[in-house]
Amino acid sequence: MDLAFSGTDGILILAFYAFVMLLIGYLSGRGKDIHNSLSGYYLAGRNLGIIALFFTLYATQYSGNTIVGYTPAAYRTGFSWLQSISFMTIIIGVYLMFAPRLYVIAKRQNFVTPTDWIHYRFKSNAVTILSIFLMLWGLGNYLLEQLVAIGQAVSGLTGGTIPYQFAVIAFVLVMLVYEWMGGMKAVAFTDVMQGIVLMIGIVVFLIGALYLVGGNMGDVTSYIASTEPAKVGVPPLEGSINWFSILILVGFGAAIYPHAVQRIYSSKSERTLKRSFARMAWMPPVTTGLVFVIGIIGIMMFPGLDKAGSEKLVGMMANEIAAIHPIYYWAMVLFFGGIVAAIVSTADSVLLSFSSMLSKDVYGRFINANATEHKKVMVGKFGGIVVVAFLLWLAWNPPATLYEIFVLKFELLVQVAPAFILGLYWNKLSAKPVFWGMLIGALLAGFMTLTGHKTVFGIHGGVIGLGINFLIAVVGSVVVSVSAEQKTEVEEMTSLKVEA
Amino acid sequence: MQNNRVKEPIQKKWIWIGMVLLMLAIVPWYFPKGTDVAIVLGFPYWALISLFFSLVLCGYCSWLCLNEWNIVEDLEEAKEVKGE
Numbered sequence: 001m002d003l004a005f006s007g008t009d010g011i012l013i014l015a016f017y018a019f020v021m022l023l024i025g026y027l028s029g030r031g032k033d034i035h036n037s038l039s040g041y042y043l044a045g046r047n048l049g050i051i052a053l054f055f056t057l058y059a060t061q062y063s064g065n066t067i068v069g070y071t072p073a074a075y076r077t078g079f080s081w082l083q084s085i086s087f088m089t090i091i092i093g094v095y096l097m098f099a100p101r102l103y104v105i106a107k108r109q110n111f112v113t114p115t116d117w118i119h120y121r122f123k124s125n126a127v128t129i130l131s132i133f134l135m136l137w138g139l140g141n142y143l144l145e146q147l148v149a150i151g152q153a154v155s156g157l158t159g160g161t162i163p164y165q166f167a168v169i170a171f172v173l174v175m176l177v178y179e180w181m182g183g184m185k186a187v188a189f190t191d192v193m194q195g196i197v198l199m200i201g202i203v204v205f206l207i208g209a210l211y212l213v214g215g216n217m218g219d220v221t222s223y224i225a226s227t228e229p230a231k232v233g234v235p236p237l238e239g240s241i242n243w244f245s246i247l248i249l250v251g252f253g254a255a256i257y258p259h260a261v262q263r264i265y266s267s268k269s270e271r272t273l274k275r276s277f278a279r280m281a282w283m284p285p286v287t288t289g290l291v292f293v294i295g296i297i298g299i300m301m302f303p304g305l306d307k308a309g310s311e312k313l314v315g316m317m318a319n320e321i322a323a324i325h326p327i328y329y330w331a332m333v334l335f336f337g338g339i340v341a342a343i344v345s346t347a348d349s350v351l352l353s354f355s356s357m358l359s360k361d362v363y364g365r366f367i368n369a370n371a372t373e374h375k376k377v378m379v380g381k382f383g384g385i386v387v388v389a390f391l392l393w394l395a396w397n398p399p400a401t402l403y404e405i406f407v408l409k410f411e412l413l414v415q416v417a418p419a420f421i422l423g424l425y426w427n428k429l430s431a432k433p434v435f436w437g438m439l440i441g442a443l444l445a446g447f448m449t450l451t452g453h454k455t456v457f458g459i460h461g462g463v464i465g466l467g468i469n470f471l472i473a474v475v476g477s478v479v480v481s482v483s484a485e486q487k488t489e490v491e492e493m494t495s496l497k498v499e500a
Numbered sequence: 501m502q503n504n505r506v507k508e509p510i511q512k513k514w515i516w517i518g519m520v521l522l523m524l525a526i527v528p529w530y531f532p533k534g535t536d537v538a539i540v541l542g543f544p545y546w547a548l549i550s551l552f553f554s555l556v557l558c559g560y561c562s563w564l565c566l567n568e569w570n571i572v573e574d575l576e577e578a579k580e581v582k583g584e
Contacts, residue, residue, distance in 0.1 A: 079547040086526045089554065092562075096568075100571055234534060278566045279562070284558060496571055
């Protein structure tokens with residue numbers, strides 16, 4: 001993204017955001033003994049109220065990437081990118097499938113990570129290890145995507161005034177420091193600031209863009225209809241199948257993101273959780289919906305861009321908007337700082353979740369089960385730093401366009417869904433078929449993606465893998481006999497009792 | 501189940517039938533294919549209909565969260581009042 005509009009001003013804004021994040025981190029951790037308790041550090045003591053929970057859920061699902069990556073997607077796809085509203089909304093629908101019961105069980109059993117549930121339910125190291133691998137893969141990929149995006153946004157904002165790598169390292173350090181000081185609480189409270197900036201920024205951006213094309217959406221659509229009719233036409237059948245497929249892939253994938261699941265655990269109460277979700281259900285139209293309109297307007301402002309050119313669309317539009325008036329100039333500087341902040345806010349949640357899984361699942365379960373909670377927290381914190389260093393090394397050579405990375409991570413992560421969701425309700429579901437389903441589903445999805453067959457008739461490899469995974473888990477469990485004793489045990493596990 | 505007032509979305513079939521029907525209405529598979537489309541309120545007509553049902557899905561999910569989900573809320577709120 002090449003922005004000519006901002007240099008020193010951009011650096012000032014970024015420094016200001018960085019300062020506020022550090023201050024929030026300091027205040028969140030001050031005087032509290034969060035470093036000696038896994039749930040204190042990773043789940044904010046299971047005491048998040050509605051404002052913090054809502055914004056931290058928002059920052060989990062929407063990142064600066066939602067703007068930087070989805071605007072070009074709308075530009076390239078045209079009106080069928082409206083799918084971004086429905087696939088972000090359906091995530092709440094999938095939450096309704098499992099969050100109500102999981103919340104009760106997680107409170108009763110003091111779960112910290114999503115794997116705690118998988119391990120408790122199936123009591124199988126094979127299932128646990130495979131789930132850990134798939135979830136860490138998904139998280140690592142997501143974190144990598146955020147690190148790539150921070151670099152692009154920062155270099156755009158500062159017009160190359162500070163070198164790209166230096167900017168990324170500076171922001172990653174800020175993130176590590178505030179996360180170190182305040183854990184989940186710092187992450188959630190910085191999310192409040194970052195979320196508000198992002199929401200306001202999108203609205204200002206849209207107003208500016210609409211102003212530049214004459215203020216009439218009808219003119220934009222008529223223009224596109226005359227120059228690129230395929231972008232306004234009814235999508236072909238394969239396009240519609242692809243739309244259904246992405247509803248399943250993103251719906252199930254994003255809902256069982258480890259950091260998303262941990263927000264269910266962090267909620268202060270059921271009332272807080274369901275009210276946060278109820279508000280979240282309205283966020284797609286005002287976030288991805290507005291971003292969609294911005295991308296459509298981009299088609300008229302900068303017609304004929306190729307794929308690489310369209311990836312720079314947000315920066316190009318921001319340049320034009322900034323030139324309207326000094327107020328817009330400053331709004332754009334703030335907005336770009338906001339994009340960086342929003343990317344950091346997503347990255348911090350992912351990193352915290354990654355650390356928690358290293359702490360509790362990898363180290364605490366398989367390496368040193370007798371370690372103190374303090375030691376486990378420390379292993380997670382240092383492990384997180386090592387992972388970020390490794391991913392930064394990868395991020396200097398981003399592998400594909402942003403959206404492609406986004407789909408890739410779901411292909412594997414989504415394979416955990418049958419074990420996770422079906423395990424809550426179907427007492428006969430057994431470990432062995434679950435393991436084989438998950439493994440074969442993941443291998444198939446990975447194989448299809450790696451061999452360039454990302455979709456077949458519009459259906460994503462991840463969704464085909466998920467179907468086969470589900471089938472193996474169900475058929476296998478019907479065939480495998482379960483003793484009456486085991487059945488009673490699982491019934492007890494999945495019950496809605498409040499006390500253990 | 502602890503009492504009759506427990507509401508869990510997974511147990512109600514109509515919720516999921518509604519969800520699938522909305523998905524079927526959102527995805528524009530049922531319109532005649534083609535690029536010559538009427539523009540209504542600045543949107544191609546099919547996109548406006550899809551947008552409408554997308555908004556209905558938002559409202560539906562939001563409403564379900566508030567009205568069809570109640571497992572331990574009463575118990576937790578009672579504890580809160582008691583200051584436990």
